[in-house]
Amino acid sequence: MDFNPYLVESRTYFVSALQARLKELNAQGKEVISLIMGDPLEPTYPPVREAVQAALADYTVSQYPKTEGSLAYRQAVSDWAKRYYGAELDPETQIISCNGSKEAIFHLPLLFDWTTGKEMWIPSLSYPVYAESAGIQHIPLRLLPLNAENGFLPDLDAITPEDWKRCQVFWINSPHNPTTAIASREYLERLLKLAEQYNFLVCSDECYNELYYGDEPPASCLEIPSQHCLVFRSLSKRSHMTGYRMGALMSFNPEYIRLLSKMRAPLGVGTPDFIQAGGIAALADDEHPREYAERYRVKRDKLVSELEAKGFDVFGAQAGFYLWFSHPSLPTSSDLLEAFIDAGLLITPGTAFGDDGEGYARLCYCVTNEVCEKIILALRRLAV
Numbered sequence: 001m002d003f004n005p006y007l008v009e010s011r012t013y014f015v016s017a018l019q020a021r022l023k024e025l026n027a028q029g030k031e032v033i034s035l036i037m038g039d040p041l042e043p044t045y046p047p048v049r050e051a052v053q054a055a056l057a058d059y060t061v062s063q064y065p066k067t068e069g070s071l072a073y074r075q076a077v078s079d080w081a082k083r084y085y086g087a088e089l090d091p092e093t094q095i096i097s098c099n100g101s102k103e104a105i106f107h108l109p110l111l112f113d114w115t116t117g118k119e120m121w122i123p124s125l126s127y128p129v130y131a132e133s134a135g136i137q138h139i140p141l142r143l144l145p146l147n148a149e150n151g152f153l154p155d156l157d158a159i160t161p162e163d164w165k166r167c168q169v170f171w172i173n174s175p176h177n178p179t180t181a182i183a184s185r186e187y188l189e190r191l192l193k194l195a196e197q198y199n200f201l202v203c204s205d206e207c208y209n210e211l212y213y214g215d216e217p218p219a220s221c222l223e224i225p226s227q228h229c230l231v232f233r234s235l236s237k238r239s240h241m242t243g244y245r246m247g248a249l250m251s252f253n254p255e256y257i258r259l260l261s262k263m264r265a266p267l268g269v270g271t272p273d274f275i276q277a278g279g280i281a282a283l284a285d286d287e288h289p290r291e292y293a294e295r296y297r298v299k300r301d302k303l304v305s306e307l308e309a310k311g312f313d314v315f316g317a318q319a320g321f322y323l324w325f326s327h328p329s330l331p332t333s334s335d336l337l338e339a340f341i342d343a344g345l346l347i348t349p350g351t352a353f354g355d356d357g358e359g360y361a362r363l364c365y366c367v368t369n370e371v372c373e374k375i376i377l378a379l380r381r382l383a384v
């Protein structure tokens with residue numbers, strides 16, 4: 001048998017590697033708080049569970065869910081997009097559901113012919129699923145350098161017209177995991193103009209968009225009615241619903257949605273109808289993501305001031321629930337990892353997101369107040 005060489009040769013997904021490290025530390029009797037997963041520890045928005053329970057009470061006959069989601073769920077997404085961004089999206093032709101955005105991101109490249117030499121472009125520091133999906137499907141991948149100088153956003157001016165012609169899919173993730181960088185409205189408009197000029201698809205992964213700390217929400221591609229864009233949204237972070245697996249794909253261009261529905265039908269990725277009932281309840285309310293963001297802001301403020309008191313440089317932190325930082329006395333990601341483990345905290349070395357993450361690390365603070373207080377005590381113990 002010839003297994004997929006990518007599976008045989010590629011390095012272990014960083015979460016698995018760090019979890020193995022955690023197990024090892026626990027076996028040695030060392031207590032370490034894991035801050036590696038963007039998986040909120042605070043409760044799910046309560047109406048979600050109530051709606052799912054009510055839907056289950058009526059769920060006497062089990063039927064396959066529709067791949068594209070129920071019309072009621074897609075209508076809820078459409079109503080939310082209109083309220084939040086003024087976007088006019090037809091629930092039947094411009095929106096489909098997904099089982100959380102991760103699977104939709106992974107499957108997206110199946111939409112395209114990759115035998116023509118065209119490439120998938122991703123930031124050099126990224127949520128690992130973009131690169132994993134390219135690797136396993138043997139898709140030519142280009143990494144666009146991210147660094148402190150370009151504000152951790154791909155430099156659109158550094159790309160030549162000849163290069164733009166090779167792009168088929170351009171992943172943009174704002175607010176960005178792991179760095180928290182936020183693309184401005186002008187940046188997104190420029191990118192979407194380039195997509196039109198060079199005929200590529202912008203895939204805009206916006207799962208942190210509703211957890212922001214400024215007065216205005218970060219810009220969204222839902223504000224710009226481009227025919228060259230697909231927006232990936234998730235209820236995981238805004239409503240603390242990671243375990244439910246609910247998200248949506250939206251496009252002002254119905255052709256992408258039509259082809260995606262066709263492509264996804266045999267995958268079996270329809271979300272159960274009773275879970276979609278929870279999604280509808282979550283999308284009916286815009287206030288709880290504001291409340292959750294406010295609670296995260298309090299934690300962010302405390303943690304950033306502890307880190308800064310120790311001489312860390314913390315980047316951005318205006319949205320999402322990650323801290324991305326470096327320290328002049330701990331020059332490598334591995335130095336940062338080990339110093340934090342010594343203090344009782346497991347964080348993610350920046351290199352887990354790409355080689356350009358060297359010298360940085362990411363800490364997730366989607367934790368309870370009690371855990372946050374423990375992190376603060378651990379940070380005070382941290383030797384630098």
Ligand SMILES: Cc1ncc(COP(=O)(O)O)c(C=O)c1O
Pocket residue numbers: 038099100101102103105127173177205207233234235236242246247
């Ligand atoms: C940038 C980014 N995109 C997508 C996801 C996937 O989230 P979900 O599958 O829960 O929607 C995550 C999860 O951490 C993420 O960080």
